[in-house]
Amino acid sequence: MATPIFTQLEGRIPIHRHEHVAVLRRGGQNAFRLASFLSEGLRAGDWCSYLAPAAFHAEMLERVRAPGLAVEPRLREGNLRVSEGMADYGELRKWTQQVFTDAEQAKAPAVRWLEDGVWPKPVGFPMPQFFEFHALLNYQVKMYPSVVICQYDVEQIEVRHLICALAVHRHLLVEDTLVRDNPFYLPAEKFIPLSSEERERDLMSLFRDVGFDVDKLLAAVVGYGRL
Numbered sequence: 332m333a334t335p336i337f338t339q340l341e342g343r344i345p346i347h348r349h350e351h352v353a354v355l356r357r358g359g360q361n362a363f364r365l366a367s368f369l370s371e372g373l374r375a376g377d378w379c380s381y382l383a384p385a386a387f388h389a390e391m392l393e394r395v396r397a398p399g400l401a402v403e404p405r406l407r408e409g410n411l412r413v414s415e416g417m418a419d420y421g422e423l424r425k426w427t428q429q430v431f432t433d434a435e436q437a438k439a440p441a442v443r444w445l446e447d448g449v450w451p452k453p454v455g456f457p458m459p460q461f462f463e464f465h466a467l468l469n470y471q472v473k474m475y476p477s478v479v480i481c482q483y484d485v486e487q488i489e490v491r492h493l494i495c496a497l498a499v500h501r502h503l504l505v506e507d508t509l510v511r512d513n514p515f516y517l518p519a520e521k522f523i524p525l526s527s528e529e530r531e532r533d534l535m536s537l538f539r540d541v542g543f544d545v546d547k548l549l550a551a552v553v554g555y556g557r558l
């Protein structure tokens with residue numbers, strides 16, 4: 332039996348429960364396109380978290396509020412949590428676990444997690460641990476009814492970080508094309524023990540094959556996914 336659709340991103344892209352999706356976008360103007368993912372969740376009683384640079388918070392909250400939703404009471408009660416991230420890996424894991432624990436205690440129907448992948452730099456969070464965190468987040472998503480959406484701006488992210496982002500997300504949304512089973516995904520038990528070079532090996536080989544062109548790399552990933 333197929334897993335029921337949990338939500339339709341922007342009203343048209345079907346996402347199932349227990350999915351961890353990397354959304355590859357272009358430009359800062361698209362950082363707030365998925366505000367409706369949070370608005371819809373708050374109306375449904377879901378526990379919602381937004382993790383992004385502090386400079387993004389006001390705009391995102393304004394867009395979440397736009398459909399006439401009262402945001403402030405949810406911020407006070409804790410079923411909407413907004414964070415700029417933290418510099419310490421242990422603190423990030425603790426904060427994340429608290430989100431899911433509190434949702435379970437409140438008997439929330441689901442957790443919705445929306446994250447912008449540019450947050451580590453402003454707070455000084457180390458990128459290798461950032462991707463290890465996301466590898467482990469795949470386990471968390473499977474344990475509780477939830478959906479995690481992670482946005483990455485391909486115009487800002489370094490190629491080696493883009494490659495790691497591709498490796499730790501089972502599902503990808505690339506240029507509005509959903510790749511349900513990412514062929515380059517590495518489960519946490521395989522990804523975490525690898526060296527940086529080993530983590531990047533297969534996708535760096537593909538990157539060389541497409542002439543070190545990011546657009547061609549992403550087109551190749553979409554092509555593999557469609558196959």
